[in-house]
Amino acid sequence: MKWFELPHQLTYYECDPQGNLQLGMLFNLGVLAAEIENQGTGVGLGAANQLGGGWVVVNYAGTFDLTHFHAGDQIVVATRVKAFNKFFSLREFSIRDHTGHEWVHYEATFVFMDLVKRRIMTIPPVLIEQYDLAPVKRIPRVPAPSDLVVDDTWQQHQYDVRYFDIDMNGHVNNSHYFDWMLEALGAEFLQTHQLTGVKIQFDHEVRYGQRVTSQAKVADLVTYHQIKTADQGAARAELTWVTVGK
């Protein structure tokens, strides 16, 4: 499959206090590129919604160096469908600087959600036939975060879901999970560490009016995260870091 490339000039509000691309915004840009690719082949958001559903991300995993992407930079957000079957579409993403050098590479599994029944449906064939790919039996697995038991040594922060956290699919946009997860680490950690890897699994959607707990454990250069609502786990993640000067 050919890469679809979205050229994009980074704005200051897509960057963090230090002027580097924000992690949540990076994933927004990836989804944007996928949407624009779909739109170009006539099966964009409008077509998906007419079929009663929307694309939803199940997991992300990959390698990240965000320090090469700054406010004002011209970057390229590239994506392509790697494999699909009746229920899953696996997409690959590559974020490159203006010279074409790749600093971020990750994969994502997408499902198609019935926006009324709020459950997974089979992917409408029209949305996927456009890709010059044959369906596969088993989708390659995106690496999952480690299974960990949360205990008293984990930090906890609570956040109320805000109206503007909700996207057009009617639930919290997955980019906000990263705000909750990173926020739990605090400014001191974020200013002295640089992200190198992400594995995240989205288990259940979060809706307007809910309160989430963001739990985090720092184990040297790996951080473990869980987002949960009152009744169930919503997402788990494992992030890897290197130390840097402030």
Added chain:
Amino acid sequence: MKWFELPHQLTYYECDPQGNLQLGMLFNLGVLAAEIENQGTGVGLGAANQLGGGWVVVNYAGTFDLTHFHAGDQIVVATRVKAFNKFFSLREFSIRDHTGHEWVHYEATFVFMDLVKRRIMTIPPVLIEQYDLAPVKRIPRVPAPSDLVVDDTWQQHQYDVRYFDIDMNGHVNNSHYFDWMLEALGAEFLQTHQLTGVKIQFDHEVRYGQRVTSQAKVADLVTYHQIKTADQGAARAELTWVTVGK
């Protein structure tokens, strides 16, 4: 003065759950256009920071109809300096759809803040000489929100400032004040009302680690807002609305 025009394709993450441009994002886009205009004349963010400061917004006022700007739309964000003196720069903003029709028009007063001393400094002449304008004695006044006394009938919500609320000026980016203000109105109000006017005054900066209280009063089709920290008022606003179907 000639308008500087920034063409921009709206992304889904700049829009609200209903798919219209978000108010906070609109102000981000305005500042972005001003920055890109400054950059084009060689006095962008880098030049400002080398002079030890950054542009900070003191107030906004204008008329707004955000329902004509949707995810995917090609829009134009236009801005120009209208007047300036030693301490203030008055900018005008016009947001237009792809046909050139203006749906949003507002003005903003900017000051230049010393980023170490955290106080207003005189505007370095090099940053303003570029504009083909003579300085004026008195800057035209941007309409201010009404002075109101907050009492027990006002709703109150508390928010902790998040690391990613902070911008490169080291304080909460003013677009987040709108999230706090609108959030206090609740989804029901936001889904049944459409914004027509904004007057907002930023009195004091808010920093990382602070907790803010967002106070709001709904008086039919006008809402009054105050954001305060533990020790002082940070911003006041008056918004006007019309009712719409859900």
